[in-house]
Amino acid sequence: MTAYAATALVPTKSGSRYLQQLCKHWAHNLAVEFTAEHGTVTFPRDARGADFPGDAVVTFDAAAEALSVRVDATSAEQLGAIEGAVARHLDRFAFREAPLPFDWREG
Numbered sequence: 001m002t003a004y005a006a007t008a009l010v011p012t013k014s015g016s017r018y019l020q021q022l023c024k025h026w027a028h029n030l031a032v033e034f035t036a037e038h039g040t041v042t043f044p045r046d047a048r049g050a051d052f053p054g055d056a057v058v059t060f061d062a063a064a065e066a067l068s069v070r071v072d073a074t075s076a077e078q079l080g081a082i083e084g085a086v087a088r089h090l091d092r093f094a095f096r097e098a099p100l101p102f103d104w105r106e107g
Helices: 015-026 076-093
Strands: 004-011 031-034 038-043 056-062 066-073
Touching: 004 076, 015 031, 015 038, 015 056, 015 066, 015 076, 038 076, 056 076, 066 076
Parallel strands: none
Antiparallel strands: 004 066, 031 038, 038 056, 056 066
């Protein structure tokens, strides 16, 4: 059960490409499902060596002008850690556009 959530709408015309790159990258170590328009990545409870009470799920949805990102987590610390990991990885893949603006909103 997730108790903490945040969303961000990241302006980019390459949302589908970045979604797929992120999902393929994380598929080596994490549970991932994705299409060109939608993806989910599950970070296990012990992600980043922390003792989190449960899994976190990141959901990506690509549109023509933006990439929507949602993080559902089980603690505030886990939420912050996953938000940071997503932003850092996306900036690496979007190096021509980086840094991309992330306006995380709770809920």
